[in-house]
Amino acid sequence: MLLALDVGNTNITIGVFEGERLLDYRRLRTVRDQTSDEWGILLRNLFALAGLDVTQIKGIIVASVVPPLNRALGEMAARYFGLEAVFVSHDTNTGMPVLYDNPQEVGADRLVNGVAAFHRYGGPCIVVDLGTAITFDAISRQGEYLGGVIAAGIGISVEALFAKTARLPFVAFEVPTQVIGRNTVASMQSGLYYGALGTIDAIVERLRGELGDDTRIVATGGQAHLIASQSRWLGTVDEHLTLEGLRLIWDRIQSS
Known part of the structure; x- marks a missing residue:
């Protein structure tokens, strides 16, 4: 399963995929000073409520526009899922050429x-x-x-x-x-x-x-x-x- 996080200034949307199928999604408030442990416990509780097995998460990918949260989310991925999160940026292999000036x-x-x-x-x-x-x-x-x-x-x-x-x-x-x-x-x-x-x-x-x-x-x-x-x-x-x-x-x- 894949854990996908869309980190916005107001909300964070969390989705869990199995293949191409979106199994579950949640929307939470963006809390900038939340620690990696708080994020880990919160996500594990959400998984439990949804009846999903966290051990089946094989990848984590993040689109974040809130840089202060990136470190906590990266640490959460490593500590609670044993995975290195992929943070999407202009350097990511998206397959889409970017023609922005910068x-x-x-x-x-x-x-x-x-x-x-x-x-x-x-x-x-x-x-x-x-x-x-x-x-x-x-x-x-x-x-x-x-x-x-x-x-x-x-x-x-x-x-x-x-x-x-x-x-x-x-x-x-x-x-x-x-x-x-x-x-x-x-x-x-x-x-x-x-x-x-x-x-x-x-x-x-x-x-x-x-x-x-x-x-x-x-x-x-x-x-x-x-x-x-x-x-x-x-x-x-x-x-x-x-x-x-x-x-x-x-x-x-x-x-x-």
Whole structure:
């Protein structure tokens, strides 16, 4: 079995694969000061709850955008699983040429998403990942990582609106019943939702203008379903895209 970890700024998504099949997945908060022992105990408890045998884990692969966590996760892999974790970077054999000016600047999650999207949907394609930041990644017809767009995430917008205003409350992000809000909370929810929706659709439309009308659009991330429900462009939501990309890269490394 393969243990795949997608380490984001807000959440860590954990997936366990047996071959190509995703047996189980969990989403946890990203706790930057958690020790290797805490991670090891937590993962073992999650395995036990899922009825999985930790001794069957034969590989661990990580896509991390939180460097302070990498050491603890590497130590956890060695101490609790007896394995050396593979951390995806621009140097990893992903099979996808990176055409960024400086490949070192591309986040591991963006590379992994690109690999999975091209494998599943072909090119050209655009991956929209609604995480702490909203990232748009463009993959060419030939399977090259071209670059993309980074915008403020929905959670950041919610927190900023609350923190920078004296009288506005903290609100949940959800689909409004109508555009015109009849109270402060409804007005904020409308602004947050349709502001994010408009931004995403506008950026995707411009990216399609550069890549071509046959470009596939794939959305992933925690809030993808909410936005996709009213988006003009986000027709495909792939919840496990990043985990699938990690599996594909692991298989490529093992076969090379």
